[in-house]
Amino acid sequence: MTNKVPKIHWKEITPLSIYQNRRSFLKTFAMGAAASLMMPLDSFANTKEKLTRYQDIISYNNYYEFGTGKEDPSENSSKFKTSPWSITIEGEVAKPRTISYEQIMKDFPSEERIYRLRCVEGWSMVIPWMGFSLSHLLKTVAPTSKAKFVEFISVYRPEEMIGQRSKILDWPYREGLRLDEAMHPLTIMATGLYGKNLPTQNGAPLRLVVPWKYGFKSSKAIVTIKLVEHIPITSWMNAGPSEYGFYSNVNPKVDHPRWSQATERRIGDSFLDPRRPTEMFNGYAEQVAGLYQGMDLKKYY
Ligand SMILES: Nc1nc2c(c(=O)[nH]1)N[C@H]1C(S)=C(S)[C@@H](COP(=O)(O)O)O[C@H]1N2
Ligand SMILES: [Mo]
Numbered sequence: 001m002t003n004k005v006p007k008i009h010w011k012e013i014t015p016l017s018i019y020q021n022r023r024s025f026l027k028t029f030a031m032g033a034a035a036s037l038m039m040p041l042d043s044f045a046n047t048k049e050k051l052t053r054y055q056d057i058i059s060y061n062n063y064y065e066f067g068t069g070k071e072d073p074s075e076n077s078s079k080f081k082t083s084p085w086s087i088t089i090e091g092e093v094a095k096p097r098t099i100s101y102e103q104i105m106k107d108f109p110s111e112e113r114i115y116r117l118r119c120v121e122g123w124s125m126v127i128p129w130m131g132f133s134l135s136h137l138l139k140t141v142a143p144t145s146k147a148k149f150v151e152f153i154s155v156y157r158p159e160e161m162i163g164q165r166s167k168i169l170d171w172p173y174r175e176g177l178r179l180d181e182a183m184h185p186l187t188i189m190a191t192g193l194y195g196k197n198l199p200t201q202n203g204a205p206l207r208l209v210v211p212w213k214y215g216f217k218s219s220k221a222i223v224t225i226k227l228v229e230h231i232p233i234t235s236w237m238n239a240g241p242s243e244y245g246f247y248s249n250v251n252p253k254v255d256h257p258r259w260s261q262a263t264e265r266r267i268g269d270s271f272l273d274p275r276r277p278t279e280m281f282n283g284y285a286e287q288v289a290g291l292y293q294g295m296d297l298k299k300y301y
Contacts, residue, residue, distance in 0.1 A: 049116065052125035054194050056267050061201045062119065063220055064168050065154070065161040072163070073201035080160050082205040082221075091227040092147035095140070101205050107140075108132040110191045115211035117218070118250045118282045122275075124264045129209055130192030135183040138225075143179065147227035150182040151175075152208055152219040169235045175219040176232035176246065177210065178291075186211055186287055189222075212281040212288045214248045245301040249292070250282035254301050 063073035066080075085101040099107075110130040118124040138150070154173035158164040164171045181187060190209045191198060198204040203220025210217045216236055226232075236244035243257055252262045263275035281288050292300075 049126045050268075051114070051128055052266075052268050057125060057127055057193060058199045058201055060125075060267055062121075062215065063163075063201060063203070065163045065171075065173065065221070066201070067163045068168060074199075076162050077200035080157075080200045080204075080221075082200060085205045085223075087206065087222060087225060089138070089141045089225045089227075091151075092144045092229060093227050094142035094144060097141055099137075104137070104189075104206065105191065108136050108189070112195070113188055113190075113209070115186075115209060116282055117209070117211070117215050118264060118278065120214040120216060120244070120248070120256060120261075122259065122261070122264050123267055124276075124278075125267045128194055129188065129190045130195065131188035131190035131209060133185045134187045134189050134208065135185065137189060138183060138227075141227070143227050146229045148179055149228050149231055150177050150179055151224075151226040151228055151232040152177075152222050153224035153226065154219050155221045155223045170238050171235075172223075173219060174232065174235045175208070175217055176234050177217070179227070180291055181210070184288065184291065186284060190218075212249060212284040214250055216244065217248055247292075247297070247300045249297065249301075250278060251280060251297055251301070252278040253280075254298055 059074045060070045061073040062070070063077070066073040066076040083101065086098050087101075087104070088096075088098045090096040110132055113129045113131055114126065115129060116124055116126050152175045155161075156164065156172035158171075177187070188209050190203070190207050191205070193199075193202060198207065203218075203222075206222055207220040208218050208222060231246060234244070234246065236248075237246060250261075255261050261278055264278045265275050266273075279285070
């Protein structure tokens with residue numbers, strides 16, 4: 001498969017520090033220094049929406065390693081061992097490394113990021129994640145000039161993950177991003193939610209969150225990150241290439257072949273509540289549309 005990579009390099013994207021400084025300056029300017037000190041450092045978009053209840057976030061999950069039902073992950077993941085844990089980062093990098101969970105937590109302080117998660121199935125939640133920009137971690141391995149894509153590989157442990165004993169997907173779960181998407185400050189390695197450590201059903205101990213893409217791009221229980229030259233084939237592309245593309249940007253104008261993507265149901269709403277319109281790039285167009293300039297988003301779905 002060939003793929004057109006827009007000529008934007010990740011170095012051209014506003015670094016997080018500048019982004020944060022600009023935002024905290026704006027906040028300070030708008031409401032005074034005292035008030036701004038009490039805000040989370042950086043909460044990005046969608047903070048005005050009502051947060052989804054904790055109970056819903058931890059009991060309505062997609063995590064096929066623990067079964068395909070929405071309540072399966074909360075029921076089947078309690079014995080999953082999240083410690084010890086480490087992530088290996090390898091491939092097109094000058095300094096490959098294996099880094100423990102404890103070292104990650106020490107070197108990359110988490111902050112709150114309130115993001116909307118929009119599943120390809122047509123539902124959404126507003127989740128107060130804890131996490132840090134993945135770019136901070138990726139910079140420590142010094143990607144080479146050949147690194148164009150990043151592959152994320154989740155853990156393979158059929159003895160602990162009941163879903164992996166059947167061929168629901170081709171295990172281990174694999175996802176991928178273009179390098180500039182992975183380096184974007186909105187892309188986080190999530191370490192928690194609602195100020196607590198991640199529950200197993202939400203991808204403990206470390207999972208990705210890419211808020212402008214459909215939920216399945218946000219891989220749970222990551223053990224390997226591989227920087228590669230060519231576009232990786234993801235588990236979902238293997239499962240149905242015409243239904244799940246590599247990009248999978250939230251886009252109300254590009255329907256899934258079997259259903260519309262124009263609207264979504266917010267988890268926690270009553271079934272009498274109307275569905276809500278889905279926003280381009282899940283509401284993050286201002287921050288990420290530039291990554292796709294000149295690309296036909298119907299072709300690169
Ligand atoms: N390893 C792994 N990661 C995964 C999945 C999965 O089945 N396995 N499901 C994805 C899908 S389809 C969605 S919508 C989100 C759901 O995340 P949440 O349960 O924290 O809301 O996780 C994504 N990450
Ligand atoms: Mo999903």
